[in-house]
Amino acid sequence: MIVMRAASRQNEIHIERLDKSYAQHAAAGDLHYIIQDVNLVVKGGEFFVLLGPSGCGKSTLLSMIAGFVSKTSGQVKVGEKEVERPGQDRAVVFQQADSSLFPWLTVRENVEFGLRMKRVPAAQRKEISDQYIALVSLAGHESKYPRELSGGMKQRVQLARVLSNDPAILLMDEPFGALDAMTRRTMQRELVRIWQNTDKTIIFVTHDIQEALLLGGRIGIMSAGPSSKITDIYEVPLAYPRDLADPSFHALYNVIQSHFGE
Numbered sequence: 024m025i026v027m028r029a030a031s032r033q034n035e036i037h038i039e040r041l042d043k044s045y046a047q048h049a050a051a052g053d054l055h056y057i058i059q060d061v062n063l064v065v066k067g068g069e070f071f072v073l074l075g076p077s078g079c080g081k082s083t084l085l086s087m088i089a090g091f092v093s094k095t096s097g098q099v100k101v102g103e104k105e106v107e108r109p110g111q112d113r114a115v116v117f118q119q120a121d122s123s124l125f126p127w128l129t130v131r132e133n134v135e136f137g138l139r140m141k142r143v144p145a146a147q148r149k150e151i152s153d154q155y156i157a158l159v160s161l162a163g164h165e166s167k168y169p170r171e172l173s174g175g176m177k178q179r180v181q182l183a184r185v186l187s188n189d190p191a192i193l194l195m196d197e198p199f200g201a202l203d204a205m206t207r208r209t210m211q212r213e214l215v216r217i218w219q220n221t222d223k224t225i226i227f228v229t230h231d232i233q234e235a236l237l238l239g240g241r242i243g244i245m246s247a248g249p250s251s252k253i254t255d256i257y258e259v260p261l262a263y264p265r266d267l268a269d270p271s272f273h274a275l276y277n278v279i280q281s282h283f284g285e
């Protein structure tokens with residue numbers, strides 16, 4: 024129990040008074056912020072969804088947590104440590120698996136890539152890749168190349184590769200945005216299952232209210248930019264798997280939708 028608590032605290036994300044503006048705006052003497060005064064605590068092991076309209080700065084905020092984009096002011100901490108650069112404790116899953124998979128490597132080789140870089144011995148690599156390939160339901164497809172896979176399968180390879188590196192935190196930027204509706208639902212269910220079977224902290228970015236409600240333990244609403252911030256946070260007190268026909272689901276959907284003036 025003590026060990027688990029310590030591990031959870033390590034996965035916690037603290038964001039305080041975080042601002043981001045880009046140099047070109049400052050050079051023009053413009054006090055234009057992409058995001059301004061963002062405050063957020065995401066607990067270890069939590070599934071947190073960031074929901075906001077297109078262009079509000081969701082990817083920017085996620086990239087700052089990932090350490091890809093520098094902050095203008097404020098603080099982003101993972102555990103006790105200030106984020107200054109990307110780290111092995113944080114992995115990012117992008118919308119397009121195509122840009123992250125190596126086309127000349129098989130499914131297994133793609134999944135094992137990070138382990139190979141870390142010089143994990145072959146037998147152990149196989150054991151780990153077997154585990155995650157099975158977890159994302161790709162057993163039997165190990166020898167295929169990305170070109171032989173559907174979009175959903177490629178996205179699952181990306182997920183298996185990220186998980187095999189065992190990051191404490193998964194940062195997911197509209198990872199299912201390019202998938203057809205049916206594959207998307209399957210992937211949403213699988214992600215919840217994977218999250219329930221691990222102790223990872225997930226921050227999942229989407230502009231889809233239904234997706235946010237299917238996945239999130241809490242949902243943070245970002246206002247439209249410029250100077251976007253997290254205006255409200257909703258707890259989702261519904262058991263998984265979530266039921267679209269549940270009146271409580273609908274009620275919460277309507278409350279959240281009212282933020283976006285539709």
Ligand SMILES: Nc1ncnc2c1ncn2[C@@H]1O[C@H](COP(=O)(O)OP(=O)(O)OP(=O)(O)O)[C@@H](O)[C@H]1O
Nearest residue numbers: 045057075076077078079080081082083084230248
């Ligand atoms: N490198 C950059 N330089 C200047 N402005 C940028 C840069 N990157 C992003 N922006 C601006 O920041 C704003 C937020 O972009 P961001 O991609 O974070 O939004 P988003 O909410 O993720 O959008 P979407 O849902 O459409 O992906 C946009 O107005 C965008 O033009």
